[in-house]
Structures are given as structure tokens and as C-alpha cells.
Amino acid sequence: MSFEKLSRARIAQMVAQDIPDGAYVNLGIGIPTLVSSFLPDDRDVILHTENGIVGMGPGDSGAPLDLDLINASKEAVTLLPGASITDHVVSFAMMRGGHLDLTVLGAFQVSERGDLANWDTGEPGTIPAVGGAMDLVAGARQVYITMEHTTKDGQPKLVRECSYPLTGAGVVDRVYTDMAIIDITPGGMVVRAMVAGLSFGRLQELTGCPLALAGDWRALNAG
Template sequence: MPVEDITPLRLNRQSIARLVASDIPDGSFVNLGIGLPVLVAGQLPPGREIILHSENGILGMGPVDPAVVPDPDLINAGKEFVGLLAGASICDSVLSFTMMRGGHLDLSVLGGLEVSARGDLANWHTGAPDAIPGVGGAMDLATGAKRTFVMMEHQTRDGRPKVVESCSLPLTGAGVVDRIYTDLAIIDVEPDGLWVQGIVEGLTFEQLQARTGAALKKRPECGVLLLDQ
């Protein structure tokens, strides 16, 4: 039976990015994946020391100065203009991927198409016959970083859950996801299951469960995610 429409109760993309940004520890080396995770850069709290990495060879990315014309040679992996912070460094792809594969990144923030109850991630192929695969550095980032956060909408456009018992799409990595941020909830992936850390205001745990394809558990300290934050 279809579940009722709860469109007004969903967090917008900037709010999801703000939640992720607030959970990144000071001093972390972080890669922000293409798509939704890129928004996290604009939500990082001021005064924090968080070093952003891009797999095309930048360590120490910063915002573009609006007062100057962007340097066409300074782009991130998503081909967007970026700036450099003081002390930033540029390297080739070999060294950049060595950082990723060698466990030198504290955190990867990636987009997702599906995440399983075991923390498996599928994010590089929609499964459609005419889809263009987009592997990029996602597999290296998902498996090489010390922790992996996934940002995505909780359901597909046709209402199917994206948090599922088992992924039906080709995997990016098995058991790699530590935490999921969606427009409805924050969910931790633990050895004993999926634990809900926060739920968007106005939505009950039962309504969240009805929109999820895997069993959820609610933390005693589960918080409320405000729509206007």
C-alpha cells in the first residue's frame, strides 16, 4: 500500500549539507564527492580547520573569491571552479589516488543510489540499459577513507526506498558506509543494524520505517532535525 505524501517534511539539500558539515571533526582531511556532497564545502563552520581534498590533485581547496575572475586551471573533480587556501598543494593524480588508497583521508562524503543494511554502497550505475557509468574515484574513496558518509534522498522519485536490505545495483564498495544523511533522517550503520540518530521534524519513526527498505532501530537520544536550520 502506498505511503502518504510527506513532501513538506523533507530537509532541503543545503540543510542536509549543513548537518554533514557540523559532524566533521576539526583537523580532518576530507574528500567531498561529486553532486550533493559538494554543497558541504559551503556549509563548513567558520574558524574550523578542515582540509578538503579533490581526487584530481588538490589538497587544501577553498571557496572562489567572488571579487576575482575564477582561474580556469583550478577546478575540482566535478569541474567546478575552486580556490586555494593558504598552504594548499597541487599534485598529480597518481599521488592524489595514493592518498585515497593509502588510508590518509579521514573522511569521504559520497552521494548514493542505494545503501544496504550492512553498509554496502551503490552509487556509480543506475542499472538503466542506456545509463552512462560514472565510477570516477568513488571506489577508492569509499574503501580508502577511514570513515564514509553518504548523502542522498531517502527515496527515489517514484517512491522506492534507497536505504535497503540488500543493494540491487552494482556495488561501489561492500560494508563501507558509516553514516547516512537523507532528507528524512540521519542513520548510523552499526554491526548490529541501522540506528536512527535523527528524524526530520513532523515525521514519526513509524513513518520513516515505512519509507525504508530495511529494519531500523531508534537510538534513545534520537534527535529532531529542524526544517529551517
């Protein structure tokens, strides 16, 4: 059977739908920054950025670049009513002190135990960039990952053991890929949803560690 992979925007939309009302959330670089554009209007979600914004609003591509008002992807953002701007000391204290309900990050690899590698591949010409990721995964109550299911050359990014340096061990709770939504449980990875037209067997072939299929799994539409 044929299937259509989810777009980056669709992945972000699925994450946004799963964020509970009243949550304090940090959004990392890449796909996570798109989540802010899909938060339901009737849900009060407070967005935090490492550079010191609490109460970040939607992006504004037409605004002049203000380095005090940017997200993790260095894109211009707005402030919601009641927002505050802090220095890095306070911002990182929020991250490390358990004050964030959720952080949404990208990844190079996630292991079956929920180990996360997202800051260095060791490949020639790449620049390691851990940023605040280690602080976030250590302090946030939950960690969601957004990423493509495989690398550009088809290698699994969900693996038994991470081959890249770890950002954190056993920290990931859920992974949203362009093919599936997968929970990390004490018993391993459990598939909660798959794109329509993709068989579980094919998904397993594209994954570097064992998967289990939830009894109440659902199909995901690309649109």
C-alpha cells in the first residue's frame, strides 16, 4: 500500500493539539517552533523561550528583527498580554527547576529507552550545538520529540542504542515523526498512530528497534 508522509506543519499541528490547557511549554529549534502557529484559540498555553520570554506569541515575519524578541529558530515573534522578559539566569532557572510542563525538541536519534541525541553527529563540517537542550530535558516534566522517521539516506532515527552523544538518558516521553506517533514506555516503543496507508510491518522495517502496536491506534491523515 502507498502512503504519504506528514509535512513538518502537520507534525507541529498534531503536537499542538496534544498540549493541555494551562501548560508552560518550551519550543526548540526547527519543527517545534511551528507548534505556536497551531495552538487552539480556546486553549491557554504559555510559551517559554531560552532567551528569556515567558508568554511568547505568534511569529511576525513582517516585523523588524529584534534580537530580544525571537524564538529558538531566530525568527521574529510577538508578546502576548501579560508576557515578561527575563535574563538568562531566570530563564534557565525555570528550565532547570522543574517549572516547565513540557519541552518540544528535535532529534538526530531516539533510543528504545527514551535516550535522546540531538546536539552533535560528529560529521565533518557540522557544528555541535547543545544550547539549552540538556537543561530542558533534565528539568521539564515531559519531553516530546518531532523529527523525520529516517535520515535522508533511509537510516532509522529510532534505534536500540544512540550512536551519537546523548543529550539525556531516558528522558523522551513521546515521538512525533512524519510517519507515526510513538510513546516511550517501560516496555519499549508503542505506536499510537500511523499515517494512513502505512502498514505496521513496513513501519517496523523503517525502525531500528522493536515496536508494539497499541490496541486503540489510529490512522493519521496527511492533510
